[in-house]
Amino acid sequence: MSAAARRLLRCIELTTWALGVAGLVAWGSFQVGVATSRKHDLERFDALRRAALEAGTPDQSRWSPERIKAWRQTLLDPAPAPLAVLRIPKIRLDVPVLPGTSDRTLDRAVGYIEGTALPGTSGNLGIAGHRDGFFRGLQEISPGDSIVVETLERKDVYRVERTWVVHPEDVSVLAPAPTPGLTLVTCYPFYFVGSAPLRFIVRAVRVADKPAPATASIEREPCSACAGHVVAASSRVGTPSQKALRSGDSL
Numbered sequence: 565m566s567a568a569a570r571r572l573l574r575c576i577e578l579t580t581w582a583l584g585v586a587g588l589v590a591w592g593s594f595q596v597g598v599a600t601s602r603k604h605d606l607e608r609f610d611a612l613r614r615a616a617l618e619a620g621t622p623d624q625s626r627w628s629p630e631r632i633k634a635w636r637q638t639l640l641d642p643a644p645a646p647l648a649v650l651r652i653p654k655i656r657l658d659v660p661v662l663p664g665t666s667d668r669t670l671d672r673a674v675g676y677i678e679g680t681a682l683p684g685t686s687g688n689l690g691i692a693g694h695r696d697g698f699f700r701g702l703q704e705i706s707p708g709d710s711i712v713v714e715t716l717e718r719k720d721v722y723r724v725e726r727t728w729v730v731h732p733e734d735v736s737v738l739a740p741a742p743t744p745g746l747t748l749v750t751c752y753p754f755y756f757v758g759s760a761p762l763r764f765i766v767r768a769v770r771v772a773d774k775p776a777p778a779t780a781s782i783e784r785e786p787c788s789a790c791a792g793h794v795v796a797a798s799s800r801v802g803t804p805s806q807k808a809l810r811s812g813d814s815l
Contacts, residue, residue: 623656628696631671635697638672647676648683650691651712655701661713665692674698677749680738684715688741692749695760699750702727702766711746711768722746722768729762737765744770 624632646660661683665675674693681687693699711722722745729752730737737747746768751760 622659622698626700631694631697634667634671638668641668641672643672644669646673648713648715650674651714652701652705652709653712654709655704657698657701659693659698661691670694671697677738680747681740681744683713684717684720686744688738688745688747689713690738690747690749695750695752695754695764699748700754702748702750702764703754705766711748711766713746720744721771723771724766724768727764727766729764732761732763734763737763737767746770 622635624635627635643660644662646662648661649658650661651658660673661676662669662673663676663678665677669675670693674691676683677690677692680690683689693702695702705724705727707724707726709724711724713720713722737749746766748766748768750764752762752764753760754764
């Protein structure tokens with residue numbers, strides 16, 4: 565083998581070694597990044613879970629006795645992972661947002677309304693809560709108040725645009741919106757004895773976004789009486805949650 569050929573082979577060998585070392589370094593860096601990202605996500609999830617489920621006993625000074633009893637009973641069950649944490653500073657509310665709107669879910673926390681935008685995404689996010697429980701304080705909400713929805717990925721701050729009352733048949737309140745928004749739903753009147761006939765709506769938009777188009781409604785009435793179930797629905801006709809909004813019995 566000539567000297568030139570040996571030099572070429574030597575050059576190829578060194579280049580191969582260099583590429584191999586560079587590849588190992590890149591792979592190692594990638595694995596470290598993945599491990600770091602996974603650790604960060606787990607830490608964020610743990611922090612969100614602790615903030616949502618280990619914040620202690622909520623302020624129940626205005627809750628109905630039946631709702632307090634139901635909330636205590638849910639503590640005996642394993643808690644599902646929260647989708648987000650809902651914070652309303654004005655009424656000192658910090659509560660996990662759990663998937664679904666079953667009675668058991670709403671006894672423990674507030675619930676994400678299926679069919680609406682997921683927490684942390686664009687669109688109209690719907691959240692339901694009991695009027696004689698976590699959402700009792702919504703009667704004090706007014707335009708301009710701040711609401712925070714915190715997920716693993718982000719913290720979204722919303723500004724209340726309006727509150728109003730609708731009939732159960734008006735499921736348009738949960739229709740998709742062109743701008744990121746938040747719709748809170750509970751029964752109305754707040755102190756009504758029995759199955760409340762109306763629905764109280766809080767509409768908020770993400771800070772710096774324009775408000776979603778207004779929907780038809782009836783004028784808001786003064787609070788008078790209530791103690792029962794919160795009802796919510798998706799905007800899709802015929803869905804179980806829509807039927808629940810109309811019936812006022814299952815959520």
